[in-house]
Amino acid sequence: MEHVFFPPLTRVAICGGTHGNEMSGVYLVRELLKKNPDQDGSLSVTPVVSNPRAIEVCRRYIDKDLNRSFVDSWLSAPITNSTPYEERRAQELNAQLGPRGSPEAMDFICDLHNTTANMGMCVITTRRDWINLHIFKYIQSKMSSVPVRAIVSNIPTSEVSFLDSVSKHGYALEIGPQPTGVLRAEIYNTMKEGVDLTLEWLQAFNSGTTFEGGEIEVYMKAKAIDYPRDPATNEITAAIHPHLQDNDFRLLRPGDPIFQTFVGESVMYEGEELYPYFINECAYYEKKIAFMLSRKTTVTLPSISVKRD
Amino acid sequence: MEHVFFPPLTRVAICGGTHGNEMSGVYLVRELLKKNPDQDGSLSVTPVVSNPRAIEVCRRYIDKDLNRSFVDSWLSAPITNSTPYEERRAQELNAQLGPRGSPEAMDFICDLHNTTANMGMCVITTRRDWINLHIFKYIQSKMSSVPVRAIVSNIPTSEVSFLDSVSKHGYALEIGPQPTGVLRAEIYNTMKEGVDLTLEWLQAFNSGTTFEGGEIEVYMKAKAIDYPRDPATNEITAAIHPHLQDNDFRLLRPGDPIFQTFVGESVMYEGEELYPYFINECAYYEKKIAFMLSRKTTVTLPSISVKRD
Numbered sequence: 001m002e003h004v005f006f007p008p009l010t011r012v013a014i015c016g017g018t019h020g021n022e023m024s025g026v027y028l029v030r031e032l033l034k035k036n037p038d039q040d041g042s043l044s045v046t047p048v049v050s051n052p053r054a055i056e057v058c059r060r061y062i063d064k065d066l067n068r069s070f071v072d073s074w075l076s077a078p079i080t081n082s083t084p085y086e087e088r089r090a091q092e093l094n095a096q097l098g099p100r101g102s103p104e105a106m107d108f109i110c111d112l113h114n115t116t117a118n119m120g121m122c123v124i125t126t127r128r129d130w131i132n133l134h135i136f137k138y139i140q141s142k143m144s145s146v147p148v149r150a151i152v153s154n155i156p157t158s159e160v161s162f163l164d165s166v167s168k169h170g171y172a173l174e175i176g177p178q179p180t181g182v183l184r185a186e187i188y189n190t191m192k193e194g195v196d197l198t199l200e201w202l203q204a205f206n207s208g209t210t211f212e213g214g215e216i217e218v219y220m221k222a223k224a225i226d227y228p229r230d231p232a233t234n235e236i237t238a239a240i241h242p243h244l245q246d247n248d249f250r251l252l253r254p255g256d257p258i259f260q261t262f263v264g265e266s267v268m269y270e271g272e273e274l275y276p277y278f279i280n281e282c283a284y285y286e287k288k289i290a291f292m293l294s295r296k297t298t299v300t301l302p303s304i305s306v307k308r309d
Numbered sequence: 310m311e312h313v314f315f316p317p318l319t320r321v322a323i324c325g326g327t328h329g330n331e332m333s334g335v336y337l338v339r340e341l342l343k344k345n346p347d348q349d350g351s352l353s354v355t356p357v358v359s360n361p362r363a364i365e366v367c368r369r370y371i372d373k374d375l376n377r378s379f380v381d382s383w384l385s386a387p388i389t390n391s392t393p394y395e396e397r398r399a400q401e402l403n404a405q406l407g408p409r410g411s412p413e414a415m416d417f418i419c420d421l422h423n424t425t426a427n428m429g430m431c432v433i434t435t436r437r438d439w440i441n442l443h444i445f446k447y448i449q450s451k452m453s454s455v456p457v458r459a460i461v462s463n464i465p466t467s468e469v470s471f472l473d474s475v476s477k478h479g480y481a482l483e484i485g486p487q488p489t490g491v492l493r494a495e496i497y498n499t500m501k502e503g504v505d506l507t508l509e510w511l512q513a514f515n516s517g518t519t520f521e522g523g524e525i526e527v528y529m530k531a532k533a534i535d536y537p538r539d540p541a542t543n544e545i546t547a548a549i550h551p552h553l554q555d556n557d558f559r560l561l562r563p564g565d566p567i568f569q570t571f572v573g574e575s576v577m578y579e580g581e582e583l584y585p586y587f588i589n590e591c592a593y594y595e596k597k598i599a600f601m602l603s604r605k606t607t608v609t610l611p612s613i614s615v616k617r618d
């Protein structure tokens with residue numbers, strides 16, 4: 001079996017409140033900030049309050065979605081009076097935690113998110129990155145309270161606009177269901193466990209542990225489905241069907257009901273068999289996404305360990 | 310048994326989006342507006358979009374809580390450039406549906422609300438009003454999909470600031486759990502059933518049906534409980550305990566856990582046995598309310614029927 005060596009991963013950022021109304025990360029990072037010092041064994045851990053102004057007003061963002069703002073051309077654009085707040089904040093975070101693609105960038109960013117969808121814990125990574133996927137495998141093997149899944153998207157690196165793209169490795173930890181603006185204890189505890197397991201893995205990796213390879217199942221992002229809409233007003237004319245609601249990651253087959261119109265009619269799914277997720281996510285109404293669809297795929301991981309200089 | 314006569318109740322308003330991010334009422338009223346005419350048997354039904362600007366940005370309110378803005382002194386204050394949007398809107402609604410306390414006021418307002426708390430369907434009334442409580446009794450007897458309860462508060466009429474206080478009778482129909490900004494089909498269907506049963510009762514009443522009296526159980530608002538807070542920063546230091554979360558209307562006893570601190574400690578309830586509700590309601594964080602407490606009481610209703618001229 002293939003074996004891959006990586007340099008030590010010592011500089012880590014835990015980011016919360018990238019979306020200001022996703023409360024688990026907001027409160028978890030505030031707790032981390034009360035701890036002193038940030039040195040934790042082999043790790044230097046930096047807690048980051050990503051979007052303080054959005055947190056203050058308990059909204060996803062002030063001017064635009066911060067977690068879509070890490071775009072090369074914006075990160076290098078001059079700041080003017082008309083620069084949206086989140087573009088300015090993306091430049092600040094890129095300076096603090098990056099710069100993206102540079103040797104000075106953080107080794108790892110764990111960016112904390114909540115969803116109103118019933119997704120349990122998801123490691124969302126835009127990179128088929130052996131470090132990210134090994135940590136996912138570790139978390140999945142250790143957690144029993146909620147299902148743990150990995151969502152991988154095939155976005156060219158140049159088009160990735162997420163905060164976690166600033167560091168050499170890293171992912172979003174997405175946990176739900178939780179309403180925006182609400183803090184639920186069991187979701188907070190789950191997120192804390194996910195962060196603790198991430199740091200535990202990084203410590204073990206740095207201390208020389210070899211992580212054996214093997215097969216894992218991941219969900220590959222396939223496409224987005226919008227709500228039915230009135231062609232005249234563009235308003236939605238249906239809600240997610242009760243049979244689909246809360247059934248993230250249950251295989252969707254042609255003929256399954258996916259929407260229920262406001263006059264009570266069912267709309268059936270047409271298309272190939274795929275796995276839905278982000279079903280009825282609050283923030284995706286404005287993005288015109290009722291749910292996402294994915295393909296389940298097996299990935300073979302190499303075994304990995306730290307490269308000693 | 311006592312018998313009480315009331316004049317016919319023919320002019321009815323169904324109000325949605327009084328809080329702009331409570332989606333069931335927003336979409337239900339939009340559906341009602343598509344229907345023409347508003348005449349429904351003995352009833353003239355007026356659908357009202359209460360807070361259009363808040364709905365547009367999907368927030369509870371623009372400047373302040375509309376459903377706390379029906380205050381006598383504000384309703385009669387001159388409008389200036391600095392008048393908050395919701396105070397202006399309260400004056401408009403009072404002119405359209407009231408004026409409050411006048412013979413011209415609507416006979417009945419049904420004001421549609423959602424909560425993130427697991428409250429099922431609640432009829433919330435600030436008046437121990439025989440009409441309101443008879444309709445509650447009727448809805449409770451007809452609905453099987455969710456528990457139906459009545460919450461009654463003992464507020465002097467002069468201090469009531471809710472939209473439904475503008476009409477001669479009326480209540481808020483509160484349904485949860487549903488995240489703000491999210492529309493769930495089964496919650497929408499429940500709200501539609503609640504509205505349909507309200508209108509059905511009013512029709513039957515106007516057509517001469519006698520509604521027999523009897524005993525009903527209601528929850529009387531007792532007090533509000535805040536989150537534990539850091540005295541220095543005023544930030545909350547705990548979430549609702551998992552044993553309390555989602556257990557609205559389950560009797561709370563001294564010694565029951567009510568909060569879990571961010572370092573994992575349980576905080577126990579001290580006080581008399583009461584029934585909690587609005588547990589972890591999103592909008593109540595800013596009002597410094599973690600949950601409400603109520604006393605269960607039996608109310609004896611008189612039988613009622615319409616007074617023929």
